[in-house]
Amino acid sequence: DAKTTQPTSMDCAEGRAANLPCNHSTISGNEYVYWYRQIHSQGPQYIIHGLKNNETNEMASLIITEDRKSSTLILPHATLRDTAVYYCIVRVAWRADGLTFGKGTHLIIQP
Amino acid sequence: GAVVSQHPSWVICKSGTSVKIECRSLDFQATTMFWYRQFPKQSLMLMATSNEGSKATYEQGVEKDKFLINHASLTLSTLTVTSAHPEDSSFYICSARAGLDRSNSPLHFGNGTRLTVT
Secondary structure (H helix, E strand, O other): OOOOEOOOEEEEEOOOOEEEEEEOOOOOOOEEEEEEEEOOOOOOEEEEEEOOOOEEOOOOEEEEOOOOOEEEEEEOOOOHHHOEEEEEEEEEOOOOOOOOOOOOEEEEEEO | OOOEEEEOOEEEEOOOOOEEEEEEEOOOOOOEEEEEEEOOOOOOEEEEEEEOOOOOEEOOOOOOOOEEEEEEEOOEEEEEEOOOOHHHOEEEEEEEEOOOOOOOOOEEEOOOEEEEEO
C-alpha cells in the first residue's frame, strides 16, 4: 500500500466545511483512496473511496487531484458528532487482506 | 446494509480465564473477516485474517495459540482470548467486506469489544 501523510490534528467550527488533506505521492495507478473515521470507543466507519474521479455520497465528498498524489475529504457542514479520527488509506482494490491503518487526523469540531 | 455486529461490547474477566468475542455479518456473507486490536491512543493493528472453513492467518508477533479464531460459517467468526492477562486488555474490533473479497468494496467494522483483564 502506498504511504499516506495526514496532519495529526485539525479544528473546524461547527456548521462549516471540514477539509481533511491526505498526501499519497507514491500512489500507483491501480490503488484506490479510502477514507474511514473512528469516533471515540467505536469501530471505524467507512466514509467514501475513489480511484481518479471526485466522489460524493451522503456523508462526504472526496476530491482527488489530477496527478492523484493527494486528496481531500470534505465534510460539507460539520457537526459535533463529526469529531473523530479520520484515516486516509491507499491500497490496491483486489487485495484480499486487511487494511493497514496509520495515525490519521484527529478532527475536532468546535461549537 | 453491510452491518457487522460484535458481542459483547465490553467484558471484564479475571487473569487466567478465557474470553470469547463474536463477530457477525448481519446482512451479507463474508468468507473473510479480520480481527484488529487497538491499545489506548494508538491506531488499529491487524491481528489476524479469519477464513471461513480454513485456518486463520496471523500477523507477525500475534500468538495463534493465545488468540484462537474460528470462522465456522459465512456470517460468524469468533475470537477467543485464552488465559487472558492484564496486558491483553485492549479494544478488539472485527471487520468484513460485503462484496467479493477481491473487489474495491470497503471493509465494514463492528463496534468493538473492550476487554479488561483484572
